[in-house]
Amino acid sequence: MTYVIKNARPYGEDAVDLVLRNGAIASIGEDLTVPGAEVVDGAGLVLLPGLVDLHTHLREPGREDAETVETGSRAAALGGFTAVHAMANTDPVADTAGVVEQVWRLGQQAGLVDVVPVGAVTVGLAGSQLAELGAMADSAARVRVFSDDGHCVADPALMRRALEYVKALGGVVAQHAEEPRLTVGAQMHEGDRSARLGLTGWPAAAEEAIIARDVLLAQHVGARLHVCHVSTAGSVELLRWAKSRGVQVTAEVTPHHLLLTDACAEGYDPVFKVNPPLRTDADVEALRAGLADGTIDAVATDHAPHAVEDKECxxxxxxxxxxxxxxxxxxxxxxxxxxxxLDWRALADRMSVRPAAIGRLAGHGRPVAVGEPANLVLVDPAHRSTVDPAALASRSRNSPYAGRELPGRVVATFLRGVPTVLDGKAVK
Amino acid sequence: MKRHLLEAADLDLADATLVLDTAAQIDAALAGREVKKLPTLRGRTVVNLFYEDSTRTRISFELAAKRLSADVINFSAKGSSVSKGESLKDTALTLEAMGSDAIVVRHGASGAPHRLAQWVRGSVVNAGDGTHEHPTQALLDAYTIRQRLGRLDGVRVVLVGDVLHSRVARSNVWLLSTLGAEVTVVAPPTLVPVGVGSWPVRVSYDLDAVLPEADVVMMLRVQAERMNASFFPSAREYSRRYGLDARRMELLHDDAIVMHPGPMNRGMEIAAEVADSVRSTIVEQVGNGVSVRMAVLYLLLGGAPE
Known part of the structure; x- marks a missing residue:
């Protein structure tokens, strides 16, 4: 099927028509018509390259009651994503070629988004022995991002080896930066609010200490490092310093750390419990500034579905x-x-171009240009709506945005020229 | 009064004073009576839902409810459906379905009473949640101070010990400052929370320096297991630097009182001769606990079904 998108504004710029054929953008111009083609009205809509998420928990295998590759893929497509990295903390852990290939195949079967498995750095996420990183890289899943996310690779010698080893694979270690000895029993950001609420504090220094250590290690061995879900102003400072020294470090920030603060913990509703925790207004400001100036490379969701009983408590x-x-x-x-x-072009950079580059994903994060893969999203920037968790495609309901009015609506998503979302609804 | 008593931080001056005045009225009404019982909550059901071991608080609430003629059910997490894996929410809904009007909850998790209050229609009384608050303890402490010293406004209170992990300390800090007292917390820096700067208190690491100015010294229980997590080097060193012994008691002015929420570690945070001295209010605190809890249940349940 050939699609013609009429009057869409690439990167929010001048309106054009686009023809999508054979998975690619066949032409871009004015008043384009193709006999027999399906026409999608893009009037008033912003056209962006399909979004790429470096950090998604799809829960399959193991917790299919919370999410499956299919339900998570549908949520991703509705969010405008064309590729998502599926974190390794499944049950069993994605620490072998067998498990990553299983996840990859489930993604192919769902066919809504490219599901890119992340491989565990250590066997069972236990932090003691390297998993078979090469086997995962060479598998059908072609793993390039390795992470023990949920756990920090805390042992500095092991972290050094992991950083070095994946150089041969074109890979990157995505570190969950949390010094575990500083966060025993931690429940929320350590500060004024934790003091009053009587919840054990998660100090900013526990994140910053690991980032400081790891950028030094990455520099020492000349390896790539990616830092997951950066949450503190101090972390942004460290990353800025490391980048100025030429360290090959990239970093991501989550949407929730850009918007929410530890004030959300006031009512003890665990829908706002997250790791790393929501921090202060000053941290939010530093994260926004870091994302704006490129110190933080990417937005990554850390989409973490949980069954009702794991939050209603x-x-x-x-x-x-x-x-x-x-x-x-x-x-x-x-x-x-x-x-x-950020303008739309910079948003595309942080949510598509750079995450695709960090994950070494060919075919994603490409410009809106003739001959490029037709991985695209159409966004209505004027639309505002109130988030209703019951209406989400995810199998879980633990949205921190329930009842909140937010701007922007994904009208259509195309994966290699085929719509996965049309009129704001998933096609399957 | 609001429907629930979840934290002392919620109480404004009017509410806090109302509880103390009501407790005083109850004391006066019962003074000298042979049958220490009021008919106020006849036909109402109070559930004591205790997820942590507690002797004095549970008995105190039980006695308070019974003296108001309420029916009391004691539900301990041990040997119950909870030990079979039932969630807090399911337990709460079950108790409510059986007709409970108020749930008095003690729980190891901070904020558990706040969660309960979202799920049940009846009143929730926090009887101690994790390291957060223990509001009726602070109310009975305030009641005891007012009884002994005749006032709360301007009273200088020194809170000594494991402020970081103490729900008694948190409740007292908020309640006493609402009532006009000046609060100083004294502890090794490891046992003062990061963020204490936002509390309405002064912080000191030197007990000897603050004692001469104190009208009230409130000693907090220090758990020996904190020692293993390097909060302090040894029980002996803690006791030397932060324990209230006979020598330190001599630093207090003549009218100053010594309080402890119990249970005490004699010889650790408080010496026997201090605990048993005339300054000590420890036994009065226990007695006042019943009156204050009667006042809380009376005010929350309002005497008659709605």
């Missing part, structure tokens, strides 16, 4: 994490575009 007993795929773009529009900190 006491704060300390609840599992950390929140949904993100379906609202990520809206949150970035709200915090970065409407505030004038």
């Amino acid at each position: 006491e704060w300390a007993m609840a599992r950390p994490g929140m949904l993100g795929l379906e609202q990520a773009l809206s949150v970035v529009v709200d915090t970065m575009v409407e505030t004038g900190r």
Whole structure:
């Protein structure tokens, strides 16, 4: 099927027509018509390269009651994503070629988004022995991003080896920066609010200490390092310093850390419990500034579905994490575009181009240009709506944005020229 | 009064004073009576939902409810459906379906009473949640101070010990400052929370220096297991630097009182001769606990079904 998108504005710039044929952008121009083609009205809509998420928890295998590759893929497509990296902390852990190939195949079968498995750095995420990183890289899943996310690779010698080893694979280690000895029992950001709420504090220094250590290690061995879900102003400072020294470090920030603060913990509703925790207004400001100036390379969702019983409980007993795929773009529009900190081209850079480059994904994060793969998203920037968790495609309901009005709506998503979302609804 | 008593930080001056005045009225009404019982909550059901071991608080609430003629159910997490894996929410809904009007909850997780309050229609009384608050303890402490010293406004209170992990300390800090007292917390820096700067208190690491100015010294229980996490080097060193012994008691002015929420570690944070001295209010605190909890249940349940 050939599609013609009429009057869409690439990167929010001048309106054009586009013809999508054989998975690619066949032509771009004015008043394009193709007999027999399906026409998609793009009037008033912004056209961007399909979004790429470096950090998604799809929960399959193991917790299919919380999310499956298929339901998570549908949520991703509705959020404007054409590729998502599926984190390795499944059950069993994605620490072998067998598990990553299983996840990859499930993604292919769902066919809504390219599901790119992340491989565990260490066997069972236990932090003691390297997993077979080469086997995962060479598998059908072609793993390039390795992470023990949920756990920090805390052993500095092991981290050094991991950074070195994946150089041969064109890979990158994505570190969950959390010094575990400083966060025993930690429940929320350590500061004024944790002091009053009586919840054990998660100090900013526990994140910053690991980032400081790891950028030094990455520089020493000449390897690539990616830092997951940066959450503190101090981390942004360290990254800025490391980049100025030429360290090959990249970093991501989540939508929730761009919008929400530890004030959300006030009512003890664990839907706001997440790791790393929501921090202060000053941290939010530093993260926005870091994303705007490129110190932080990418927005990544850390989409973390949880079953109702894992959130409808006491704060300390609840599992950390929140949904993100379906609202990520809206949150970035709200915090970065409407505030004038990013234009659409820069948003595409942080949510598509750079994450694709970090994950070494061919075919994603490409410019809107003739001959390029037709991985695209059409966004209505004027639309505003209130988030209703019951209406989400994710199997879980733990959205921190429930009841919040956010701007922007994904009208259509195309994966290699085929719509996965049309009129704001998933095609399958 | 609001429907729930979740934290002392919620109480404004009017509410806090109302509780203390009501407790005083109850004390006066019962003074000298042979049958220490009021008919106020007849036909109402109070559930004591205790997820942590507690002797004095549970008995105190039980006695308070019974003296108001309420029916009391004691539900301990041990040997119950909870030990079979039932969630807090399911337990709460089950108790409510059986007709409970108020749930008095003690829980190891901070904020558990706040969660309960979202799920049930009846009143929730926080009887101690994790390291967050223990509001009725602070109310009975305030009541005891007012009884002994005749006032709360301007009273200088020194809180000594494990402020970081103490729900008693948190409740007292907010309640006493609402009532006009000047609060100083004294502890080794490891046991003072990061963020204490936002509290309405002064912080000192030197007990000897603050004692001469104190009208009230409130000693907090220090758990020996904190020692293993390097909060302090040894029980002996803690006791030397932050324990209230006979020598330190001599630093207090003549009218100053010594309080402890119990249970005490004699010889650790408080010496036997201090705990048993005339300055000590420890036994009065226990007795006042019943009156204050009666006042809380009376005010929350309002005497008659809605």
